[in-house]
Amino acid sequence: MDTRDRGRRTAVSGGSAEGALPGLTPLLYEATARLDAHFAACATAVGLTAAQANAVYELADPVGMRELGRRMCCEPPNVTFVVDRLEERGLVVRGPLPGDRRAKQVALTADGLGLRAELLAKLAEDPPLRGLGDADRRTLRTLLARALAESDPAPTDA
């Protein structure tokens, strides 16, 4: 269903590297897999791939390719690729970006806007991970934040 499930390797990091508490890592992977699956299902429902739906989702307003890539969390070549597909289907158009002649501005067409509305509706229909109360969700968020903070993150500035 999803673009590709990234070869979860739940057992890998969850095996010996986890110490005395097995099962945590697989759960993390499973959780993100659920989120991915939900998004991919909504994308498929409106006739898009997950990557394309991601682009459409982020195109609430016209932006340059670069900015779109930033929002999609991917590299420029990938943006070019995905936008190519959307443009072939008439869902977006590339135009000049005012104030910078080397950049291009991507904007949804009327069709694209309609599809985006459909996508948003689908996404809101049945969000996953609702099995927790508000207090539990807060605890979960706190724990995750702490786990990540005390771990070794990617250097904030290069």
Place this chain on the structure above:
Amino acid sequence: MDTRDRGRRTAVSGGSAEGALPGLTPLLYEATARLDAHFAACATAVGLTAAQANAVYELADPVGMRELGRRMCCEPPNVTFVVDRLEERGLVVRGPLPGDRRAKQVALTADGLGLRAELLAKLAEDPPLRGLGDADRRTLRTLLARALAESDPAPTDA
């Protein structure tokens, strides 16, 4: 570093679909991204891609292609692809699987076994997500398990 970071779309599922608690979904994605990054770094350190390292990791004993795919959480064509690369490098060999002439058995060579040992050593070196005490880890696991259990999982049987 990773094979590809799957276009996280943290904002997507974390935006309106999350209700009154923003920031949970991005944290989940970030956590798995850390795990992926750690694994990919270890893979690169021993001269493998993440997918190849995943296969090598799972090849503790000789298995059929199908079983290997199951362990790697991916589809058969993918196993063929990855095993092809490993076989070209002399890290694995394909042989007949006793008792079933259409299946093949994949086994690590001596080189493959050596590389696997290196990989395991690297993986154990500095496992991520250690920033939590044992009690917090247990809580985290419990919460995740509950969130997933009460959500709508993939149908257990097709």
Place this chain on the structure above:
DNA sequence: CAATAATCATTCGTGCTCGAACGATAGGGT
């Protein structure tokens, strides 16, 4: 102002992943 460096989008090559279709073998029913 001219030369250099930085940035933009693209193209190219490589790798990963999947679904569909294929030949080969295995197993069940008649």
Place this chain on the structure above:
DNA sequence: ACCCTATCGTTCGAGCACGAATGATTATTG
């Protein structure tokens, strides 16, 4: 024995994602 179905691994086509290199434009520096 014979067919029919299921399974095994592979091949093929498509899409996603990245790093490196390119031409066009902008910004900076001398």
